[in-house]
Amino acid sequence: MKGSVAVVGGGIAGIQAALDLADSGYKTYLIESKPSIGGVMSQLDKTFPTNDCAMCILSPKLVETARHPNIELLGYSDVKSISGKAGDFNVKVVRKARYVDETKCTGCGTCTEKCPSKVSDEYNAGMSKRKSIYIPFAQAIPRVATIDATHCLFLTKGKCGVCKKVCGPKAVDYEQKDKEIELNVGSVVIATGFKPFDPSILKNYRFDHPDVITSLQFERLLSASGPTQGHVTKQSDGKVPKNVAFIQCVGSRNPRINRKHCSSVCCMYATKESIIAKEHDSELDITIFQIDVRAYGKNFEEFYNRAQKEYGIKYINSRPPEVIVNPDNSLSLKFEDFNTGDLVAKNFDLVVLSIGLDPADSTQALARSSGIALDDFGNIATTIENPVETSVAGIYVCGVAQGPKDIPDTVAQASAAASKAAALLSGERGTLIKERAFPDEKPLSPEPRIGVFVCHCGINIGSVVNVPNVVEYAKTLPGVAHAQEMLYACSSDSQVTIKDAIAKNNLNRVVVASCTPRTHEPLFQNTCREAGLNPYLFELANIREHCSWVHMKEKDKATEKAKAIVQMAVAKSALFQPLYKQKVSLINKAIVLGAGVAGMTAALDIANNGYHVTLIEKEKELGGMLREMTELYDGKRPADVLKDLISKVSANKNIKIMNEAKLLKVEGYLGNFRGVVLANGNEITVDFGAAVVATGARNFEPSGLFNYGSDKRIVTQAQFEKMLGTGVNAKTITMIQCVGARSKEREYCGRTCCVDAVKNAIRIKKANSSANVYVLYRDMRTYGVNEKMYETARDLGVLFIKYDADKPPKVQDSTVVVHDSMMNEDIEITSDLVVLSTPLVAGENEEINQLFKIPLDKNKFFLEAHPKLRPVDFATDGVFLCGSAQAPKLIDEAISQASAAASRACTILSRKFIETEGAISVVNEAKCIGCGTCVTVCPYNAPSLYDATVKVEEVTYTTKKSKINPAACKGCGSCAAACPAGAITAQHFSSKEIGEAIDAFDKGVKSIFIDKGVVEVTV
């Protein structure tokens, strides 16, 4: 067994898996084929359904990955093959030649600027040009240049060589060759993602016309970092389009080209792109041509409704067979208007093809070379009960490589794969990781001796701001003992220079004037630590993003402003004091609330990772909702799956089951919680470091809807599912979808109801092919590979009839009258059974949300920390979420999420201690008046009041005083701003420190003009 894991693919799935594994004590190799990690998500403008900026949420993960001491990033590298067995794999990796030395390149971009060779830019989906030596996008990790060998003039023709000439750090190396290396790891996670469908196969969609573009191209047009800076224009003439058509299911749900799957994400990304386009240009007319609108995820239906009501986006239920190019080169579409039955032709300025997700070529190649089984669609094959385990033990899969899915499902699956790999290697946890070691801090002399390092950032700062002038000015500032300029403050040689300067000049504060602290502060803080300085004695002055980049034409003013920014940083830094993160011990045990399939899976995964779990279930029996089911989507018996799971949970020594139990009280914080559980009439105290909430949901009872309750022939899908277990004797069965869902009372889509209905329809037909089964639906939402079941049902003769929300079916006794919205006529179905498909609704979540202070959404499901990138986390550290408690989901999704929650919990349980925030707030007891304002203001319960005995001369009395728990404080400083007595100091952002910065913002910034040249003067 080896304590290391290879993660293949550096998109969001691979990044999440790598971060989870590295945080849980495993050495992780992240192997990415492209020059930068980030995957397709890095190309997205926004993400649905919140319209969050994709890069803004992704970029911190990229930086975290690059900086993690236990992640070794192998960028621009391909995996050739995987051999060996669980615990001991050999992974052959080809490190492709970048022709640039990664260790020397600073990512300054000078080479790119000077390179004369322009080629199509794949980051902008071919709609702009990049250079042959390039960094794919601004936030690329690793931030190093790569030479495109197929286009480089030097490598192809032996001419040019400009990049080598202009490269300051001498990083360009035309002699570099591909290099094959072999990694020996304990486990492998495959996260190779997908390939966007190439619509040129479908000649009828005229992708050769410049105004027929893919949805990914449209996404780039919307992006501020895209080819048109976010202005949607036609590729043909650069004009602004007046109307846009989206054609859905291009490369999906199309058996003729062997694309039988639904790509899961296109309906929502088309909706998102439409909304953003409308936000840019409210006059734009947008029509989305669709077969079914599959808004099945959390808040998707609400998003779809907003698109129609607030943004006026039109959805037409028709799939135009072709894009017609008119003689004047304009575009039009012919489609059937189901309201009138007429064939309509309409002109569109721009046609967007909503392209599907194809399996990546690399996935298939790797699967073949390494003996990993694929499914019918070309994805890596898995099962419902083991949604991340491949056919080879010890190799796991996540993300779209396993089947089409959206970002949160991908992220959850990535954590799930990490959990499985970690459990496999739990005996080797921590054996191959390294912790960064720093020298002891040198004692702080009382006088500030500040070092100022002003960065040119190549030409990014230096071409606008007069850097020598700023250096000269910095030297005149009080407390400054040393000032110098640097070409690239962030390059590795500059770190050596800074450390030398600290030693030579006995500096005790460091100010670097360069870029934003949001990305670069930790780098320089570590440099300070390596030089024996406390990291909190460092300050960044942002003279790039906030100065040179935004005042490019006002060089003098930019220089004056840079001086002021440096002056503020210097003034503030003089007051800095060393701060320390406290190490707090933690309890390496977890609790899991709810013992359904999600809760049991989470408990088992945590236990298999080597940690003790208390599994708390309110019912007597374990199993939750799976006990009510009689068949899984793949034909397996739920009872068998459940029996296996229950026996594993019961036999596991690390799991303590408490049934008929209820959590009554919780106190504490991340790593150190204490709960009180009521079980068998006794109150039992349970200490734990992390908790997983897996309390599930319940079936909606459709009282009063469709005459439910008036006739025993009208049943719910859940009841029908049970009946099917013993056999149903009925000739004609009519199912009605969206009962109590997608309505005024319950706006959300039930997600599982369409799949359940189709599954049960197939069961009836298979048992009795002469039975008549009707499914009355609004949109069939058999997303992803579930589309296969929908196809099977139709092949078996199940009849699907579409109805409109405003003309719902009527049920009298057991006769159903439905208005077929496609045929535009009423159909009467005399049925033996009417089955109402109802959604899952939230359970008793309000009790738990109060215990942990975790939020609920408007439907009373739990609200995750972030809908995209933290789908199983809560904003409250140490508490995690999985299964239908978050929103309705299918069993395999609930299982993935449960493993994901386990993985996230293990990133905490595997720690030796919890490190608190360093820059936290502290109370000055002498000033505190015990009013409790801070207690009210703090969202983390960090301050609390205690009885203090105060002695004033002869008098001794007891009063309330506040104290702040350093482990709970996040350092926001709200309490310091609210304290009426001024008793609270927000360290590192104290009123004194802020005051010095305010004081310095305009103090005597005067012009000093000196000749250009390197200035290094020690005052």
Next chain:
Amino acid sequence: MSAEAVAATTPAKTDGWEPKIVAFCCNWCSYGGADSAGMGRFQQPASTRIIRVMCSGRIDPLHVFNAFLEGADAVLVTGCHIGDCHYVNGNDKTKIKYKYLENVVRELGIEKERLQLNWISASEGERFANFIRDVTAQIKKLGPSPLKPEGVA
């Protein structure tokens, strides 16, 4: 004195004069918005001096007065959009404090343009730049702050 009379006696304030604006930005959103403005090269007047705090909830009304007394021609209080606060609800508190602050500032006879609140996400670079442009133009019209200490430009 009538408004016209004031205008007649006051020297042309806008000629080449650049206001000095102090902007409080929270680390997670509006400071990121200012960064995004840089990354997107959204040009803006060089009038602003940004002071970073971790949360807009940290901004004490006294910091705002301090900035005015040090010669700021305008003070901007910025943070995450409501609901987006990295610290759960820090910006809700900012909103409450700001209401009182606004009243006091009005009482002191300071024009409303000189104190502004804005929610800017880390992705809204253009919004940040537009905000700075707008505020700078407004303050240029108003001229230097009446609270500006003597001798400060």
